[in-house]
Structure formats: structure tokens, C-alpha cells
Amino acid sequence: MSTLKRQQLYQLLGDLPPLDSKITTKLLSKKECPGYILEHLEFQYGEKGEKIPAYFAAPKNVAKPPVVLFCHSHGGQYKLGKDELIKGNSYMYDPPYAEELTAAGYATLCIDSPLFGERSGRDETDFFKEMIWRGKTVWGLMVYDNLRAIDYLQTRDDIDVSRLATLGMSMGSTMAWWLAALDERVKVCIDICCMTDFHELINEGGLNGHGIYYYVPNLLKHFDTIGINALIFPRPHLSVNGTLDTLTPAKGLEKINAALIEIYKQAVAPDAWLMKNYPAEHVEIAEMRRDIMMFLKKWI
Numbered sequence: 001m002s003t004l005k006r007q008q009l010y011q012l013l014g015d016l017p018p019l020d021s022k023i024t025t026k027l028l029s030k031k032e033c034p035g036y037i038l039e040h041l042e043f044q045y046g047e048k049g050e051k052i053p054a055y056f057a058a059p060k061n062v063a064k065p066p067v068v069l070f071c072h073s074h075g076g077q078y079k080l081g082k083d084e085l086i087k088g089n090s091y092m093y094d095p096p097y098a099e100e101l102t103a104a105g106y107a108t109l110c111i112d113s114p115l116f117g118e119r120s121g122r123d124e125t126d127f128f129k130e131m132i133w134r135g136k137t138v139w140g141l142m143v144y145d146n147l148r149a150i151d152y153l154q155t156r157d158d159i160d161v162s163r164l165a166t167l168g169m170s171m172g173s174t175m176a177w178w179l180a181a182l183d184e185r186v187k188v189c190i191d192i193c194c195m196t197d198f199h200e201l202i203n204e205g206g207l208n209g210h211g212i213y214y215y216v217p218n219l220l221k222h223f224d225t226i227g228i229n230a231l232i233f234p235r236p237h238l239s240v241n242g243t244l245d246t247l248t249p250a251k252g253l254e255k256i257n258a259a260l261i262e263i264y265k266q267a268v269a270p271d272a273w274l275m276k277n278y279p280a281e282h283v284e285i286a287e288m289r290r291d292i293m294m295f296l297k298k299w300i
Contacts, residue, residue: 013140021046031277036102071168081117197252
């Protein structure tokens, strides 16, 4: 049943390229940073696929580390993209995740999603409208590229890809749980400040708080937030949120948490689902970062 639900969820994302096209990779640069080695990469999926820039950071002197697929946020910062991994962001706790993760012994990969970083320059609303005409969705293209990033990680023999986590904040948070729902190769999911119950968001008039990229036609006919996240069960999943964050209505957080607690009672490890809420707005605070790193250490 879960396999069929994953297929149904994926099909809602619109017309997408095949998932089995060959991946080619070009190493653009490699440099030593304090505490880690940073590779600047460029992927291409299929002969005619778009080239996708990425950063891969690996800890020094760690053999076959586990790996975290870091999903960057939005925040209207189209030029930032994957640089959030190495530079951080104004609403994220310091240090940047490239430093935090590699210091803890994890490798990490982050791609530029469509419209961001080296792929920026196109207006988001303009792009969304064209994609709808073409039977595609912006969110679908973003998800596809990150799924193929997981395929790329499978080709590396210097990491332990059987210990793969997704992690991100805001847009990256939503990406982290969509990827984990769609792909069982993700063993641990951590989302920061965007576990949004769609119906409570509508009830509170909060739709404009999320960018237009976020919206998938017909989604609510088939799935709600709980239904998508239930596809991650029984894998470990941490959700950290601010109770003052208008992007994640508090009533919705309570509803999601109650439902997933019941679902995870069936698991060998019921504590594999954990939601922690803090008196914060749309910002990663020190307590969140502490709990995130503890969860990673416990489960991967």
C-alpha cells in the first residue's frame, strides 16, 4: 500500500524526466576548508538534462562517513541556494551546517534547486505559470532534482549511503519530508520550521506566507500533511518548529503530532517520531540545533 501511495504522490508532481537516466558528474573544484574538504560539482541527468550545481562537504580523516542531504531554504534569497550549506543564513543558527555536520563526522551534499544559486535569474511566478502550462510543477522539478541527488550519492564509494538523512529549514524542511516520504533510501528525516498542516494553513489565512513554488495541483484531493509524513513510518523522523511561526499554525502542529504518535506506536521504536516545539518564530534557535544533532547521533 505504501508503495502505491508513494507512486500516487509522485504522479501529482506533474510531468517529470525519467528517474533512470544516466548521471554524469563533473568536478569543478576541490578545496580544503577548516575541518572539511569541499567539492564544487556539476551533475547532469541524461544527455539533454539541465546541469545542476552542488556542494559536497566531507570530514577530514573519516572513512566512509554517513551522509546528510541538506536541502536549502527559500527566504526570497535566490542567489544563495546551496551556499546556505557553507555560509548559513540570517534565520539559521551558527555555525553553518557544513561545519556542524562535518565536525560531527557526517558528509553532506546540497544542490541548487531550480531558481536558486547558480540557477537563479528567472522570476518564480513567471516560471510557475509556464510550468503549469507545460503540465509540470515547480515543486515537482525541485523534488526530482533532489531525488536524483540521492542517486548521485549512491555512486560514491567514499561515503556510507546506507546511512542517509535529509535535513533542511523552511522550503528545505518541506523538501526533507517529501523526499523521505517518496524514497525509502532516506533513513532519517529532520525538518526545521515548516511542518505545515495544509488545512490549518487555509483556516488561518496563511497561504501567502508560502511561496508559489509550494503548491501542487490536486494535492488535497488525495493527501494531507499527515498522509505524506505517514509514508516515512517507521523510519526516524524529527520535526522542530516554532510555536510563533505563522508558516506552521500551532493547531496544525498539534494535529500532526497526535496522528504520528499513534502511527509510530506500531513501530519497533515508537520514539523514532519526535516533534519538538519551541517559543520561537520562523528561526532556528540554539535549542533546535542541539536537538537536531542529538537526533542524528542517535539514529544514524
